[in-house]
Amino acid sequence: MSYDSSAVIESHVDAAPERVWFALTDAAALTAWYWPAAMQPRAFSEPVVGGRFGVEAGEMGFAGEYRELDPPRRLVQSWRWAGDDRDSRVTIELTPAGAGTALRIVHDQVDDETAEMYRAGWESCLTRLPAYLEVTPSAGSR
Template structure:
């Protein structure tokens, strides 16, 4: 089955255990360290509970994304709403973490885009983010 063009699905293998990769996503300091490039001056906050909120912000770039924690199954699955500051559209991000080949397969499924262009822009951003996450795994392996 082919997913709609308004859905982004990306996979990366990270050379670290699922619990370690989960922490990289859910600990605010760790998330801020890899999510955007270091030059962005990224900060994050995470209230890790269903109904909790998160926010990733770059004051250097004047951008931020935030949302709610919809579901979590530590260290296997994290579901978040996603909204950029200043925008009305809210999308949904599901991240899964599966032990594989001595590390973790991370799958990001980002859904509910209103245009193919928006989905393509987010695919590029997620590719960049996930490449930095892979580097985190290499440093901790």
């Protein structure tokens, strides 16, 4: 099987890159927006190179390791979905865009079918991010 496919997702949110970075790297923030609250997600995050992160809800979940952190511009992490036998890689780039932030997510080192599933998953998750940022105005201003 070939693992040279990628899911590429581009999005925009009306929040500064620092706030988006916080939402992507803080455990409580991930718990609040990554999956629907009805799923009762739990998260952990140690945003340092070599630190671990993950989100789980019931039997679903993923975990990985932070490989590169350049706040609030770029984050690279290994990624393993629960039950998988190999890691993939996620690269997230945040670029100031007007009064908000452009996000570019590349989830690579996967096969074609997995790339499509991850693209749909990221797009679903990102639909909840703006609402989290709207109701959490101080996110990232610690």
